[in-house]
Amino acid sequence: MSSKLFQELKIGSMTMKNAAFMAPMSLGYESQDGTVNEVLQEYWEARAKGGVGCIITDALSVDPNVPYLGNTLCFRSEESIESYRTFTDRIHKYGTKIIPQITHPGPESISAFMGIPPKASSTYINSMGQKTRELKKEELPAIIEQYAKTSYDAKRAGFDGIELHCAHAYMLLGSFLSPMRNKRTDEYGGSLDNRARLLFQVLDAIKEKCGRDFPVILRMSGSERNSQGNTLQDMLYLVPMLEKHGVDAFEISGGTQYEQCNKIIPCHGEVRGVNVPEAEAIKNVAKVPVIVVGKINEPSYAEYLVDSGKVDGVVIGRALLADPEFVGKAERGETDAIAPCTACVIGCVGEQSNRRHASCVINPALGREKEFCFTKSDTPKKTAVVGGGIGGMAAARAFAMCGHDVTLFEKEEQLGGQMRLACIPPHKQEISRWIIYLEKELEKLPVDIRLGAKADAEMLKVAGYEVIVAATGAEPSLPPVKGIDKEKAVNAWQVLTEEVPVLGGNVLVVGGGIVGCETCEFLVHQARGPLHVTMIEMADAIGAGMVVNNQVPMMKRLAQMGIEMKTGCRLLEVKENAAIVECRGQVTELNSLTHIIYACGSRPVNKLYEEIKDKFSKVYCIGDAATPRQALEAVREAYEAAMDCR
Incomplete structure (x- = not known):
């Protein structure tokens, strides 16, 4: 009924x-x-x-x-x-x-x-x-x-x-x-x-x-x-x-x-x-x-x-x-x-906060309905999408809907990329719906999905691809600070995936942006013993870049959890079990640290793009591979590439 x-x-x-x-x-x-x-x-x-x-x-x-x-x-x-x-x-x-x-x-x-x-x-x-x-x-x-x-x-x-x-x-x-x-x-x-x-x-x-x-x-x-x-x-x-x-x-x-x-x-x-x-x-x-x-x-x-x-x-x-x-x-x-x-409000509210027309992460055609129309291309092209994060998945779908012959290469054994990380912190599980949706959409389309497959310039050339979409994402970055051992340093991604379990202790989180805030909340959620978390941020505000509708409740939760938040605070040096920081002109040493976790942004993984950008008729670099940003830009650029290639 x-x-x-x-x-x-x-x-x-x-x-x-x-x-x-x-x-x-x-x-x-x-x-x-x-x-x-x-x-x-x-x-x-x-x-x-x-x-x-x-x-x-x-x-x-x-x-x-x-x-x-x-x-x-x-x-x-x-x-x-x-x-x-x-x-x-x-x-x-x-x-x-x-x-x-x-x-x-x-x-x-x-x-x-x-x-x-x-x-x-x-x-x-x-x-x-x-x-x-x-x-x-x-x-x-x-x-x-x-x-x-x-x-x-x-x-x-x-x-x-x-x-x-x-x-x-x-x-x-x-x-x-x-x-x-x-x-x-x-x-x-x-x-x-x-x-x-x-x-x-x-x-x-x-x-x-x-x-x-x-x-x-x-x-x-x-x-x-x-x-x-x-x-x-x-x-x-x-x-x-x-x-x-x-x-x-x-x-x-x-x-x-x-x-x-x-x-x-x-x-x-x-x-x-x-x-x-x-x-x-x-x-x-x-x-x-x-x-x-x-x-x-x-x-x-x-x-x-x-x-x-x-x-x-x-x-x-x-x-x-x-x-x-x-x-x-x-x-x-x-x-x-x-x-x-997924109630992210990144495009519909966040863009307006930045005095831009509203958009939508999963639907870049919002407000561009006439422009983003998936009509079949008169000249279908053999297309490779390298990277199976949300940008790559969206690109594969958009190109396939425009009639192109699409192969999607993903080096890991599953699609989703950083979106799988974004689903992990408390209150973020809704975001998994984007991955599920795009996977089901790709199943309906004639897209050749190759998991556990790395694509390089030579292979792409030999296979005869005409169009390449580089959606190779980003990787965590570390601040240029004295004393950091790059081989042993722990980043927020490793903590969120529990590659490095942190179940208690005296923890310093370096970086108070979105990832730093979510890492702090995750630490409290996962704690199995006494835990004290200090988060330091160079800017004057915690959660910069977050849409206010998410920032307000996030700040309230962090305060209720007892997270010690320091703004205007710069990491100067890392020692064993200690860190020297400068907070608003005053230098202090934070001692007895059990863990230092770096949430200091990311840098593009774009080696492939640099190798191939002049070797194919059409090469697009989208999302974090161009410059680390949010999913909003990655999916929008995927659509724009498909429209450009019709």
Whole structure:
């Protein structure tokens, strides 16, 4: 019997073909004029074509002059409304519904960079470290009207309803609802009823303008998970009143944006379905559908949530970035073919933190749907991929899908490369899904996989390969420090693979980057006796390069474990059972060390590439073999090489 996930779901007057929603996610693709550009259209159309029941677009500001964190969707004119209608018609071709997430960015607006203090319920420091301005009571009617007008414009533009953002103590309505932000002393502050007053008035205005049958979904935090914030009991109290004011469905998120970003976008170490308990409790009192968001990245789990009656529908975010056909493949039972989201947030959140458009480790076609299309090459070429890490596996798959004759050489007896290392530390096991997926994909394709096979320049030439992809990876490096015995020095890779067991003692970890942090956590996890770990890092911060959603919980765990962390600290010399370090100008000697573990980065293994780069018609060097980086670059470069060779 088909799962209820794939059966129709009715929200107000909107009937969806299934109960799977696409979550609103800001990825940096937005146009400056607030319209939906071709990149956004291709991105959303791919998910509609992939089978999702309803797309919730990213934030659409009710005030074109109050942008969110960058370029922001909005309705600026009749012409823009007409352009949106063309877009919604394009999505509707696939039987998919589409609604915008309506919001007034309020305290989260970048207006401060324009010299205008961001508006909020009260005066406080926002997520960007800027001081907000408390809205005057007489300013609220105009804002309420903006919400109503924008919702009506959405209706005219062909949207099937709207989602109203009121979660995470974030943006305008969230800041009014949460006692963490709202410190007002008028009828919009103090009690929960007063804090919800603006929300009620906005709902009333929308329904009056758009009609009672125009669907409104409310996104709210089932709990703000903070002793100062709204609780589940607060939300249960509000649900009946919100329904009376016209809410047609509740989308349950959780946490707060400033304090718990890892709860809003749950990553490594966070349980799947993080908001399910609150959603289930709200469903027990609600008369309208309840849907839930938060690390729902496996189809079997999504089906379970709906079939068990815990919720009426699921909101899928990053899993639809990893594979736009997630829903369609799940409905057809093709679960092995779903490119898995492992909650790494390296591409979808990390790239935006670095002011680049969002991407995805396992799906570099995200935001490049038109560009990365696996069409068959008119001139198939005999291709060798040397190295079976994630970059090499992705390259072999991409070249084979483009019709090339591909052989994959891997010197070890198994594929995966450094990804197998990345799976070992605590909370990182999800990453193994990338390897499993790519192995299964390669099994379906005519790729000749040779394990335990080293490839050299002569062999490749004799065999007649036309295209070579060097994906030979990297190896650990040691710092140029007096006293280090290169033959005996222990690196983090050796510890993680337990080639060198470290089960206790007084341990110094040199390097406080991602690998150093994960090694410390691994040491504590594996300890069989007394253990003290000191980690030193030359930079001013531990975990540099980590996405904040993973860095925040990692730092909390390391502190709870008692890891002694020293920043601005440089290793000067290594002695037997001791190390001399300089920490912020002060030289000290760390004595009685039982182990020194080096997590000091890596260096490329590119000897083969240097030998062959001028000897074949096409030679590509990708991933760490070019320069040590993250898997994101390796897989993207694999795709780019395949596209270049079509």
